[in-house]
Amino acid sequence: MSGDIRVKTDIRYRNLYNDLKNFAVGDMHELFFICVCVGYREGTKTALSNSGDDRFWSRTITPEEYACYYAIMLDQNSMDLTSIKDDKNVIGEMEKYANAGMELLIQDFLRNYLQSSSELRISPSDAKDLPKDLLHYIYDQIQ
Amino acid sequence: MNDADDLIKEKLEEYPDEVRKLAYEVVKLSARGISDVAVAEQMESMVKRIIKNRGAQIDTLKA
Amino acid sequence: MNFRQFKGVQSISFAPEKSSSGRNVTVIFGQNGRGKTGIFRAIMFCLYGEHKLSQDEDISAKELLLVNTAAVREASEKGNHAEAYAALIFKHGEDRYELKRSLIGIDKNGERIEQVESVVLFHTSQDGNTSIYKDPDDIRIRVNEILDENVKDYFLFDGEKIQRLTLASLEQRREIARGIRNLLKVNALEKAIKSSAILRRQIAQEISKKATGEYARIVASISKAEENKSVLTEAAVRLEENISLAKIEKKKIDKKMEECKEILHLVQERKEAENRLVALEEELKNYYGEIKGKTGKLSLLLLSSTVDKVFERIDHKKKKGEIPAEMRSDLIEKILQEMRCICGREIHRKTEEFAAIIAWKNKLTDSVLDDAALDVWRFLSSLRSNRDDTRDAAEALLQKCAVCQNEIEKSRAKIGSLNSLIGGSERKDAADLESVREKIEQDQVRSEAELLKIKDQMKHIQDELQVLIEQRKKLEKDENLKNELIQRASLIEDTHSALQAVFDSFTAEIKQKIAAEANYFFRELIASESGKALGKIIVNEDYSLQITDRWNNHFLANISAGQRQIMSISFIVALAKVASADKILEMPLFMDTPFGRLSFEHRKNILQKVPKLCAQWVLLVTDTEFRKTEAELLESGGCWGNFYMLSNDDHGVTQIKGMTISDARLILSDALGGE
Numbered sequence: 001m002s003g004d005i006r007v008k009t010d011i012r013y014r015n016l017y018n019d020l021k022n023f024a025v026g027d028m029h030e031l032f033f034i035c036v037c038v039g040y041r042e043g044t045k046t047a048l049s050n051s052g053d054d055r056f057w058s059r060t061i062t063p064e065e066y067a068c069y070y071a072i073m074l075d076q077n078s079m080d081l082t083s084i085k086d087d088k089n090v091i092g093e094m095e096k097y098a099n100a101g102m103e104l105l106i107q108d109f110l111r112n113y114l115q116s117s118s119e120l121r122i123s124p125s126d127a128k129d130l131p132k133d134l135l136h137y138i139y140d141q142i143q
Numbered sequence: 144m145n146d147a148d149d150l151i152k153e154k155l156e157e158y159p160d161e162v163r164k165l166a167y168e169v170v171k172l173s174a175r176g177i178s179d180v181a182v183a184e185q186m187e188s189m190v191k192r193i194i195k196n197r198g199a200q201i202d203t204l205k206a
Numbered sequence: 207m208n209f210r211q212f213k214g215v216q217s218i219s220f221a222p223e224k225s226s227s228g229r230n231v232t233v234i235f236g237q238n239g240r241g242k243t244g245i246f247r248a249i250m251f252c253l254y255g256e257h258k259l260s261q262d263e264d265i266s267a268k269e270l271l272l273v274n275t276a277a278v279r280e281a282s283e284k285g286n287h288a289e290a291y292a293a294l295i296f297k298h299g300e301d302r303y304e305l306k307r308s309l310i311g312i313d314k315n316g317e318r319i320e321q322v323e324s325v326v327l328f329h330t331s332q333d334g335n336t337s338i339y340k341d342p343d344d345i346r347i348r349v350n351e352i353l354d355e356n357v358k359d360y361f362l363f364d365g366e367k368i369q370r371l372t373l374a375s376l377e378q379r380r381e382i383a384r385g386i387r388n389l390l391k392v393n394a395l396e397k398a399i400k401s402s403a404i405l406r407r408q409i410a411q412e413i414s415k416k417a418t419g420e421y422a423r424i425v426a427s428i429s430k431a432e433e434n435k436s437v438l439t440e441a442a443v444r445l446e447e448n449i450s451l452a453k454i455e456k457k458k459i460d461k462k463m464e465e466c467k468e469i470l471h472l473v474q475e476r477k478e479a480e481n482r483l484v485a486l487e488e489e490l491k492n493y494y495g496e497i498k499g500k501t502g503k504l505s506l507l508l509l510s511s512t513v514d515k516v517f518e519r520i521d522h523k524k525k526k527g528e529i530p531a532e533m534r535s536d537l538i539e540k541i542l543q544e545m546r547c548i549c550g551r552e553i554h555r556k557t558e559e560f561a562a563i564i565a566w567k568n569k570l571t572d573s574v575l576d577d578a579a580l581d582v583w584r585f586l587s588s589l590r591s592n593r594d595d596t597r598d599a600a601e602a603l604l605q606k607c608a609v610c611q612n613e614i615e616k617s618r619a620k621i622g623s624l625n626s627l628i629g630g631s632e633r634k635d636a637a638d639l640e641s642v643r644e645k646i647e648q649d650q651v652r653s654e655a656e657l658l659k660i661k662d663q664m665k666h667i668q669d670e671l672q673v674l675i676e677q678r679k680k681l682e683k684d685e686n687l688k689n690e691l692i693q694r695a696s697l698i699e700d701t702h703s704a705l706q707a708v709f710d711s712f713t714a715e716i717k718q719k720i721a722a723e724a725n726y727f728f729r730e731l732i733a734s735e736s737g738k739a740l741g742k743i744i745v746n747e748d749y750s751l752q753i754t755d756r757w758n759n760h761f762l763a764n765i766s767a768g769q770r771q772i773m774s775i776s777f778i779v780a781l782a783k784v785a786s787a788d789k790i791l792e793m794p795l796f797m798d799t800p801f802g803r804l805s806f807e808h809r810k811n812i813l814q815k816v817p818k819l820c821a822q823w824v825l826l827v828t829d830t831e832f833r834k835t836e837a838e839l840l841e842s843g844g845c846w847g848n849f850y851m852l853s854n855d856d857h858g859v860t861q862i863k864g865m866t867i868s869d870a871r872l873i874l875s876d877a878l879g880g881e
Contacts (some may be wrong), residue, residue, distance in 0.1 A: 139601070
């Protein structure tokens with residue numbers, strides 16, 4: 001489980017990641033994980049625009065999260081163990097799922113919390129209940 | 144020295160030598176009740192001295 | 207000499223520090239009015255030139271006379287002035303100090319005039335060199351470095367007026383907070399940050415005059431961002447003050463409204479509802495904090511089917527012996543390379559053994575991958591077994607939030623209806639007060655919203671600044687840092703950032719330390735029964751105190767004077783411990799009539815435990831609170847050093863008389879029955 005990889009997200013979502021980290025989740029790697037789960041569950045992945053924007057170090061990814069990323073790779077590669085050999089490759093794939101996941105989150109959930117439809121920033125005055133609402137959103141998805 | 148001093152020193156440990164020493168000197172100066180501007184002036188002298196010593200060290204290595 | 211009730215030259219020697227003789231307690235015994243507080247007053251006058259103590263708020267400086275009246279009268283009869291002084295010899299660390307502050311008093315046409323004459327400080331350092339200081343400002347700076355004058359009143363415990371510590375006004379709390387921050391070097395850190403910011407601005411201006419191209423653009427952007435940040439910071443401070451003042455004004459109005467009997471019960475009900483609302487909002491905030499750590503864990507349930515599928519497949523391979531492989535691939539490689547079996551026998555191509563080895567090799571996977579697969583299996587197994595708990599925990603948390611939000615809505619509705627009732631009251635004064643209160647409330651809500659916005663903007667600017675500073679550093683590196691100006695700027699920038707980072711974590715930690723120590727001492731000193739209903743001491747942002755009950759509700763208004771006193775003592779000892787060098791109180795702790803409000807068990811705890819917590823303890827006691835029982839308790843700890851009795855002579859002047867402890871015990875009253 002490599003710790004030296006810079007995990008990237010789409011540059012369009014830089015501010016959104018920062019805002020959500022302040023308002024709704026504990027750490028960046030958690031938010032990234034949530035986005036990967038949302039994206040993978042829908043079966044969508046999207047390449048990052050312009051080679052992406054550094055977000056956090058892979059050393060903050062927990063072993064459980066890494067295990068899930070490996071599980072995703074094994075599932076999409078018919079259990080070929082070589083698919084989890086290269087962590088850079090694994091992270092690269094997860095970045096695409098996370099990118100798609102964030103798009104879905106914005107469409108389905110976050111739009112009510114944004115400052116404006118064009119500005120991808122959380123409006124502080126609307127964000128009071130965001131942690132609970134996000135948990136609710138995820139909870140509803142698993143029912 | 145006191146508990147608070149120890150805590151400040153401990154927190155400055157993770158910084159490079161020059162920054163650590165300079166920061167601690169500035170805090171000591173600030174505890175003496177002189178004005179912010181006076182502290183800034185003395186800090187400027189300390190910074191100039193540090194940079195000058197850097198230059199002297201490089202020259203010594205080169206020589 | 208000639209200070210207050212003490213005519214002529216009189217002196218007291220405080221029992222020395224614990225480390226030298228173990229006896230560090232001095233008892234100064236005397237009836238009310240004999241001059242016990244006068245001794246502390248002499249020390250404060252000597253150290254700071256202060257005429258007044260905090261208890262003298264309502265007395266003007268002119269009325270407070272320091273020079274002994276009899277001495278002034280005698281001198282005036284001869285056409286002279288009377289001289290008085292207070293002198294103090296003390297140690298701080300390894301250095302010795304002798305400080306003397308003199309004043310004169312004269313009766314002129316029936317009017318008493320007093321004037322401070324001079325002050326001199328002798329400082330003998332460890333190496334034996336003595337420096338003499340006569341400039342009052344210089345002396346003030348040096349003394350404040352040892353003990354800031356804003357916290358001096360903390361070290362005189364006045365048993366009668368102990369409320370000050372826990373019921374201080376906003377202005378008093380600000381002053382106290384300033385003093386405490388000085389004691390704890392927080393002020394010094396803040397000042398260091400301000401000064402380094404001044405220098406940073408200056409050098410940025412110098413650089414912007416000389417810089418060109420991309421570097422100039424970045425330097426200009428940083429300057430602009432810093433300026434905006436400064437403006438926003440000032441705005442935030444103003445808003446915070448407005449919010450504080452609004453809360454105080456509302457409290458004042460509520461107090462006035464309580465006088466209106468017709469609506470008293472409504473006002474009280476509203477106060478309770480508002481307190482409940484605050485508690486509920488705090489509870490909800492805590493739940494949201496918990497949620498932030500749970501959402502990630504819950505998300506993995508979105509991958510349940512994938513987790514199960516992959517887990518089962520690896521499990522199947524495990525059961526079939528495919529993972530881990532029966533034989534390691536690196537061993538097979540070694541055998542094929544050396545063409546020799548592990549038993550030593552040579553292997554030849556085109557033999558059955560060689561074919562079997564090749565067949566094995568083809569079945570094997572990389573051992574590293576085997577290990578990785580096993581790790582994945584292990585973690586997925588654990589995730590699967592915790593799935594239900596994770597879901598249940600999330601569900602429980604959502605339910606708690608829902609209940610809490612429901613209660614919040616109910617509280618708000620109740621407050622709303624109480625507001626209408628109070629506002630609609632037939633008493634015009636009550637209705638007027640209510641409408642003022644409503645306006646203040648609205649202003650407060652607006653300020654709070656504005657403050658949130660500003661904090662958000664400040665965060666954006668900080669993020670922007672971080673990026674710009676990194677870009678600037680990169681360019682400076684590319685410039686090879688030859689430029690001396692750039693080097694200076696870089697060092698100042700790094701130092702400023704370091705100070706800011708240290709400040710943020712330092713203030714949080716120091717407050718936690720004080721609270722932790724205060725709670726420890728509180729438990730040591732509070733009587734066991736008395737402490738059962740109480741939770742913990744909380745140190746607020748401004749270093750004012752709060753205490754909770756065991757259900758975590760704010761409870762300060764409900765505790766007894768005795769409990770308040772114990773709480774204050776605990777805070778002082780904690781404050782001094784955190785601020786002191788050798789883990790004990792450096793400043794002698796004075797307690798003036800500390801036992802008046804305290805039950806026997808509290809007194810016992812204090813007499814037995816406080817001497818161990820401080821370097822020197824000076825008890826100023828009356829005859830009714832320090833009797834044979836108290837003397838025995840103190841003596842049993844082995845810390846009692848000196849005893850002085852203050853008594854009036856025939857001319858009404860107080861004489862300080864030192865006595866041995868055994869003689870002292872003879873003059874003390876017997877204990878009351880039941881102790």
